[in-house]
Every structure is written in C-alpha cells, then in structure tokens.
Amino acid sequence: MRSRAFVWCMMWWGILWSAQVFALDPLATTDSAQPAQSTANLKVANRTVITFRASLLGETPTLRARRANVVIGEALDSNDELSVSIDPIQDSYMVLLGGRRAFIVTPGDVDPLEYSSVMQAAQGAADKLRQVVAETQEARSLHLILVDVLACAVATALYLALLWGLGYLRRKLLGWLPAMMKRHAQALKVGETPLVEAHFLYPLISRALRVLSWVLVALFSYQWLSFVLSRFPYTRPWGESLNSYLLDVAAYLFHSIVGAIPGLGIALAIFFIARGAVAFSRRLLKRLAAPGTVSWLNHETLQPTTRLTSIAIWLFALAMAYPYLPGAGTDAFKGLSVLLGLMISLGASSVVGQAAAGLILTYTHTLRPGEFVRIGEHEGTVTELGTFTTRIRTGLGEMLTIPNSMITGAVTKNYSRTVKGPGYVVDTTVTIGYDTPWRQIEAMLLEAALRTPGVLADPAPQVFQIALSDFYPEYRLVAQAIPSQPRPRAELLTMLHANIQDVFNEYGVQIMSPHYAFDPRQAKLVPKEEWFSEPAKKHDNT
Known part of the structure; x- marks a missing residue:
C-alpha cells in the first residue's frame, strides 16, 4: 500500500510540474494536440510488448520505449516475484510491474486495427508483459532448458525419420511405377490400340512425385523449425510468427475457397445453361436447313452458321460468368484482361479480316x-x-x-457453276490474220474440239470472236468437258491445244499467236510427214 501511495504521489507531482511548465511556456501545446511524428516498439526479451505512437509529457515514443525498457529490465533482474497490473489514469492506463510503473498507455497509442479502446490496448500490453516475465523465469531455470533441449532432439530425430521415410517411399513408388503402369496400360485399350503409352507417361509421373516430395520436405522443415524456435524463450516469438503465418495462409486459402463456392456455382449454372442453348440452337438450325425452309441456310452454310452461333452463345456466357469467377475483381485479373485485349487488338486485325x-x-x-x-x-x-x-x-x-x-x-x-450437268468449262484463245476466212477458222476450232477426248458434243462447243485487233482477230473456243479433277483437265487442255495445231497444219493455216508483227515470206507450217519426227512417236489416239 505504501508503494502504491508513493507511485500516486509521484504521478500527481509530475502532472502538476508539467502544468506549470506549460503555463509558463505560451508556445507549448497539449500532447493530445501534438501529432505523433514516429512510432517506437517496446521490445523486451525479443518480444514486442506495445507500440508507442504518441508523445507523453514531452517524451517522444522512442524515449518512452527506452525508459520503459530500463524499468522493466531492472525489475526482471531482481529475483522477486513480479506481478503485472493496470491502473486507470483519467483517459489513460498505467501498467505496473511489481508495484513499479512500467509504462503508460494513452489513447494515441491505440491501434484501431488491433484494439477498439484504450483499456483493451492496456490489457493486451499487460498480458504480453506477463508472458515476458514467465519466459524470463523459464530462461533462468536449468531444468526447463534441459527439457526444451530434449524436446528439440526428439523433434529433430522425428524430422530426420520423416525425411528418410519420404525418400524411401519415393524410391519404392518409382520402382513399382513401371510394372504398374504397364499392367494398367495393357488394360486400357480401344481395340488393339492402347490409350496410354507407358514410356511417355513415366517421366511425367516421376517429375510429379519429385515435386510432391520436395513440397513435403519443405513443409516438414517449416514445421520442425517453428517447433524448435518455439521451445526457447528468446526465439519463441519467431516460432510463433512462423506458426501464425502458416495458419494465416491456410485460413486465407480456406476462406477464399469457401467464399468462391457461391460464385463458382453461379458460373457453372451459366455454363450449363449455355451448353443447353448451344444444343438447342444446333437442332433448330438443322431443322431450318431443310429444303424450302430458309433460303440462305442450306447444307453448305449450316456448319459455319452453327459454329458462329455456338461461339456467340459461349462468349455471352463467359461475359455473364466473368464477375462470378474467383479473383475476377483483383488487379492481377484486370491486368491479364487488359493484356489479352491489347494482344487481340494489335495482332488479330488480319485474322478478323480473313x-x-x-x-x-x-x-x-x-x-x-x-x-x-x-x-x-x-x-x-x-x-x-x-x-x-x-x-x-x-x-x-x-x-x-x-x-x-x-x-x-x-x-x-x-468454270463449274454454269455448266449443263457434271463437268466444267474449258476454253482457249488463238489469233489468226485477217487474210484467213473466219468461217474456216471457226470450223477448224470446232473440229479440233470434237477430236479431243473428254470434250462433250452436247452442249456443242462454240467459237466467239472476242476482239478485232490491229493486225488480227481473236477467237475463243469454249466447250464443256467431263473430268472435274485438276490433273485430267490439264491433260485435256494439252490435247486440245495439240489438236488445234494439227488441224491448222492440215488446212495450211498459220497461227499468229501470241502476236502478229508482219507477214513472213513463207507460212510457218509443219508438213504432216514431219509431225512425228524423232524423238516424237505416233500415239494411237492421234
């Protein structure tokens, strides 16, 4: 009681002295009006007891932490039984250690993210100070230190045993894997074709096992380190921070997964609705493609129309489900969306045009x-x-x-759209001088066409005079041929050109293609007896 009365007297003396100083100094302001310039952590035995955020009676947070550290250190150095308590002082609370003032918690020291009132902040600081006192006594006990060392040795042995067992299990699995994969690969067949090739799947599974083993090694090492650090008073805050960090990560992942379930349910419902709409549109378009229903929709446009309709439905579903996807509102997801949009806008213009x-x-x-x-x-x-x-x-x-x-x-x-029946149109152009009768030229071109195998007599070939140039008229022979493949058409056109040359040589008419420049002294004709000069050979179809 005497010590507590002494403390109260000293406190009131300090308040009166401060009031006199502030009354004499017109430039002085109250501590509540003075903004906190910095913060200081009161750390005792590697454990943070409280964070000072405001000045008190002219003392900065750093000076307050230093004075409190000295007082608590002197109290801990004594062998007395130390008790921690709190006393209210107006709107603040004084934390006492063994009857001595350790520090004062003011309203400016309250962290709104951690505590809601000054009393809660003072009580939290007192609890941490009690823990410091208990850990200090524990650190001075040889018996407790030996128990902690023994516990760490047992944990280390268990940790090494787990690592050895993990390596042993991985080696056994890699030894059993080829035979097991071969047996199951033989069972998974469609006819005589295996669905899975064991020699391709083995490297993938072995790498997956290696990654899983390293993840377990990291997890075991993390737990072992946190346990060892938590056994000793000085390193216990580090071990507690490791445990709390792992628990916070696990809790964050759990809450994120649970919180994402409703959104995933809505997104899945949207995708199932879109799938049903795609199936319905496919059946509807197939019915509309029947002859006599819709003029622009037939068997040729059915497939692209169905594909475009499906793409439109899925894009609409993706736009509707996007806000419900996990992480859709994060900056990373937004940045990825912007990147994809930029890539599409820069590189897909030609693709869209095609x-x-x-x-x-x-x-x-x-x-x-x-x-x-x-x-x-x-x-x-x-x-x-x-x-x-x-x-x-x-x-x-x-x-x-x-x-x-x-x-x-x-x-x-x-050449295939306007023909009569199957086949295609074949044509060729020749130029003949004006001194040759056009009726003779038309007759020769028609005769050459009828000599060519594959050219149809019905519809009959036709000859058109397409131009009257300066030195010659131009004649175009148009006929319909049966073969529709590229190779037979090339062969037919070759035979047609050969027959035109033969017919014009037979009747003594010179072909002026490609251009007519002047009349030669002798006509450029090939006598029939020279048609098959070496190395040419006469074919049965000529």
Missing part, C-alpha cells in the same frame, strides 16, 4: 469444294473452303493455300 472474308465467301456461295475456278493467276479445283484460307489443287499437282481476303479482292472465274 474470317470475315471467309464468311462472305461461304454465304455468297462464291466457291464450293469440287468446283474448278481461276483466282487471279491461279487455276485449279477447290478442295477446302476454310474460315481463313481456301485450298485449291492445280493440274500440275500443286496445292495452293490462298487467303480469303485475297479471293474477295480479286476476280474469280468459276
């Missing part, structure tokens, strides 16, 4: 697979009409891949 050109070709029916076309300087049979490119096969065996944007920007000649 896709739009492919849709134009599909819905305008410009090309169909199997048709013989000429696109710019390229001629061949359409083998595939894709979203971004179109493939044609030429008569020389070449496979050309042409971008769809190039097709929409060029003149396309379709």
Whole structure:
C-alpha cells in the first residue's frame, strides 16, 4: 500500500510540474494536440510488448520505449516475484510491474486495427508483459532448458525419420511405377490400340512425385523449425510468427475457397445453361436447313452458321460468368484482361479480316469444294473452303493455300457453276490474220474440239470472236468437258491445244499467236510427214 501511495504521489507531482511548465511556456501545446511524428516498439526479451505512437509529457515514443525498457529490465533482474497490473489514469492506463510503473498507455497509442479502446490496448500490453516475465523465469531455470533441449532432439530425430521415410517411399513408388503402369496400360485399350503409352507417361509421373516430395520436405522443415524456435524463450516469438503465418495462409486459402463456392456455382449454372442453348440452337438450325425452309441456310452454310452461333452463345456466357469467377475483381485479373485485349487488338486485325472474308465467301456461295475456278493467276479445283484460307489443287499437282481476303479482292472465274450437268468449262484463245476466212477458222476450232477426248458434243462447243485487233482477230473456243479433277483437265487442255495445231497444219493455216508483227515470206507450217519426227512417236489416239 505504501508503494502504491508513493507511485500516486509521484504521478500527481509530475502532472502538476508539467502544468506549470506549460503555463509558463505560451508556445507549448497539449500532447493530445501534438501529432505523433514516429512510432517506437517496446521490445523486451525479443518480444514486442506495445507500440508507442504518441508523445507523453514531452517524451517522444522512442524515449518512452527506452525508459520503459530500463524499468522493466531492472525489475526482471531482481529475483522477486513480479506481478503485472493496470491502473486507470483519467483517459489513460498505467501498467505496473511489481508495484513499479512500467509504462503508460494513452489513447494515441491505440491501434484501431488491433484494439477498439484504450483499456483493451492496456490489457493486451499487460498480458504480453506477463508472458515476458514467465519466459524470463523459464530462461533462468536449468531444468526447463534441459527439457526444451530434449524436446528439440526428439523433434529433430522425428524430422530426420520423416525425411528418410519420404525418400524411401519415393524410391519404392518409382520402382513399382513401371510394372504398374504397364499392367494398367495393357488394360486400357480401344481395340488393339492402347490409350496410354507407358514410356511417355513415366517421366511425367516421376517429375510429379519429385515435386510432391520436395513440397513435403519443405513443409516438414517449416514445421520442425517453428517447433524448435518455439521451445526457447528468446526465439519463441519467431516460432510463433512462423506458426501464425502458416495458419494465416491456410485460413486465407480456406476462406477464399469457401467464399468462391457461391460464385463458382453461379458460373457453372451459366455454363450449363449455355451448353443447353448451344444444343438447342444446333437442332433448330438443322431443322431450318431443310429444303424450302430458309433460303440462305442450306447444307453448305449450316456448319459455319452453327459454329458462329455456338461461339456467340459461349462468349455471352463467359461475359455473364466473368464477375462470378474467383479473383475476377483483383488487379492481377484486370491486368491479364487488359493484356489479352491489347494482344487481340494489335495482332488479330488480319485474322478478323480473313474470317470475315471467309464468311462472305461461304454465304455468297462464291466457291464450293469440287468446283474448278481461276483466282487471279491461279487455276485449279477447290478442295477446302476454310474460315481463313481456301485450298485449291492445280493440274500440275500443286496445292495452293490462298487467303480469303485475297479471293474477295480479286476476280474469280468459276468454270463449274454454269455448266449443263457434271463437268466444267474449258476454253482457249488463238489469233489468226485477217487474210484467213473466219468461217474456216471457226470450223477448224470446232473440229479440233470434237477430236479431243473428254470434250462433250452436247452442249456443242462454240467459237466467239472476242476482239478485232490491229493486225488480227481473236477467237475463243469454249466447250464443256467431263473430268472435274485438276490433273485430267490439264491433260485435256494439252490435247486440245495439240489438236488445234494439227488441224491448222492440215488446212495450211498459220497461227499468229501470241502476236502478229508482219507477214513472213513463207507460212510457218509443219508438213504432216514431219509431225512425228524423232524423238516424237505416233500415239494411237492421234
């Protein structure tokens, strides 16, 4: 009682002395009005008791922490039984250690994130100070230190045993894995074809086991270190921080997973609805593609229309489910969205143009697979009409891949669209001088066409005079042929040109292609007896 009365007297004396000083100094202000310039942690025996955030009676937080540390150290150096208590002082609380003032907790020292009142902050600081007193007494006990050392030795032995057992289990699993994988791989077959190749799967599983073993080693090491540090008074705060950090991470992951379940449920419901809508639209479009239902929807446009409808439904579902996905509101998710949008805007302009050109070709029916076309300087049979490119096969065996944007920007000649029945249109052009009767030229061209195998007599070939140039008229022979593949067409066109040369040689008419410059002294003709000069050989079909 005498010590407590002495403390109260000293406290009131300090308050009166401070009041006189502040009354004499007109520039002095109250501590409550003085803003805290810094913070200082009161750390005793490696444990933080309280963080001072405000000045008190002219003392900065650093000076307060230093004075409190000296008082607590002197009290701990004594062998007396120390008790910790708190006494209220107006709106503050004084923490006593063995009857001596250790420090004062003011309203400015309260951390609003940790405590809600000054009393709670003082009580928390007192509890930590009691723990410091108990740990100091524990550190001075040889018996307790030996018990802690024995516990650490047992924990270390258990830790090493777990590491050895983990390595032993991993080696055993790697030894059993080939035979087990081979047995199960033989069982998983479709007919005679195995679904899983064991020699490809073994490296993947072995790496997965290695990663899992290292994760377990790290977890065991973390737990061993936290246990060893928690056994000794000085390092106990470090061990407690390790344990609390691991528990905080586990709690954060657990709460994040639990909190994400409702959003995932809504997202899954949206995706299931989108899946049903895709199936419904597929069946509906298939019915609308029946003849006589919708003019623009047929068997050619059904597949791209179904694909576009499915893509639109899934994109709409993704936009609806995006806010409910875990992490959708985080800065990382937003940054990833911005990055993807930037990549698409910079690199997908040509892709979008090609896709739009492919849709134009599909819905305008410009090309169909199997048709013989000429696109710019390229001629061949359409083998595939894709979203971004179109493939044609030429008569020389070449496979050309042409971008769809190039097709929409060029003149396309379709030799298979206007024919009568199967086949395609074949044509060629010759130029003959004005001194040759045009009726004779037309008759010779028709005769050459009828001599060519594959050229149809019905519809009959036709000859058109397409130009009257300065030195010669131009004649175009147009006929319909049966073969629709590129190679037979090239062979047919070769035979047609050969027959035209033979017929014109038989009737003594000189071909002026490619250009007429002047009349030669002698006509450029090949006598029939020289048609098969060496090394040429006469064929049965000529």
